[in-house]
Amino acid sequence: xxxxxxxxxxxxxxxxxxxxxxxxxxxxxxxxxxxxxxxxxxxxxxxxxxxxxxxxxxxxxxxxxxxxxxxxxxxxxxxxxxxxxxxxxxxxxxxxxxxxxxxxxxxxxxxxxxxxxxxxxxxxxxxxxxxxxxxxxxxxxxxxxxxxxxxxxxxxxxxxxxxxxxxxxxxxxxxxxxxxxxxxxxxxxxxxxxx
Numbered sequence: 001x002x003x004x005x006x007x008x009x010x011x012x013x014x015x016x017x018x019x020x021x022x023x024x025x026x027x028x029x030x031x032x033x034x035x036x037x038x039x040x041x042x043x044x045x046x047x048x049x050x051x052x053x054x055x056x057x058x059x060x061x062x063x064x065x066x067x068x069x070x071x072x073x074x075x076x077x078x079x080x081x082x083x084x085x086x087x088x089x090x091x092x093x094x095x096x097x098x099x100x101x102x103x104x105x106x107x108x109x110x111x112x113x114x115x116x117x118x119x120x121x122x123x124x125x126x127x128x129x130x131x132x133x134x135x136x137x138x139x140x141x142x143x144x145x146x147x148x149x150x151x152x153x154x155x156x157x158x159x160x161x162x163x164x165x166x167x168x169x170x171x172x173x174x175x176x177x178x179x180x181x182x183x184x185x186x187x188x189x190x191x192x193x194x195x
Contacts, residue, residue, distance in 0.1 A: 001192055003185065004029040008054040010046025010079060014122060014173035018181040032063035040073040040188030043080030045135070045171055048105065048139045051079055059103040061070060061096065068098050071195065073164040073187045081167040082138050089141065097130075099165040100144025101157075107139035108169075117170075123183050132158060132170035140169060159181035166189055 003019050005012045007028035016026035019042075028036050035041065041064070043051075055061055068074055076084040087102040088095045108115075114135040118169075121130040130151055140157045143149060151159035159168040159180070164187060172180035 001025070001040075001185075001189060002027050002038045002075040003040040004035060005042045005044060006051075006060070008058070008060075010044040010049050011171065011173060012042075012044045014141050015042045015044050015077075015181075016158045018173045018178055019185070021178050022143065022182050024176075024185050026087040030058075031064055032058065032060050035067050037061055038072075038073070039192045040184065041067060042184070043074065043076040043083055044173070045078030045080060047090075048079040048082040049093065051083060055083075064096060065098075068096075068165070070189055071164060073166065073184065073191050075097065075166040075168075075184045077168045077173070078137055078170055081140075081169060084165060084167055086144070087142070091178075099160070099162045099167055100147050101140050101160060101162075101167065102142035103169075104141050105138050106136050107141075108134050110168065117153055119151055119153055119158070121179060121183075123150060123179070124186070130159075130172075130179060131175040132172075133174040134170050135174075137169045140167075 002025045005015045019026040043168040056073045086097045089104045119130045147162045
């Protein structure tokens, strides 16, 4: 099983390291055609407007929509969440609309206001301790009825899933805890077997 990490901008190398710790082969995806060779895709954090411009330049938008349409799991962290969301605020911008959430960009503050927090993720195996690193993180302001909230921070959703799309406002790749990546790899594995 191979999981792609969109390697146009952002902290893609750390996601690849986390996947390796989970025993999964990570593939840095730089061209749309490379999506054909992976069973799941991570869209990492970074700067969402820059990432969107690069995706547009390389014709990734329709390729990711096709990837999603084929039932392959996608995981977006921070800027990746913004790109996958149904609606984006502060300011409004284009997004793929693959998960029914509304997000507000940079809502936890600027770079100097970054912080770490501990929480609990409600995953298939039950409640699991979670370390969360927030860097210029978006806030999930609205969750659609078919979206499952998997983790919260101070009563607000910070990790959610709709079908085979997983999102997090924080950066799980910046900790030594592989809980979130293992959860995503399980999603990919189940989809791969079902295909």
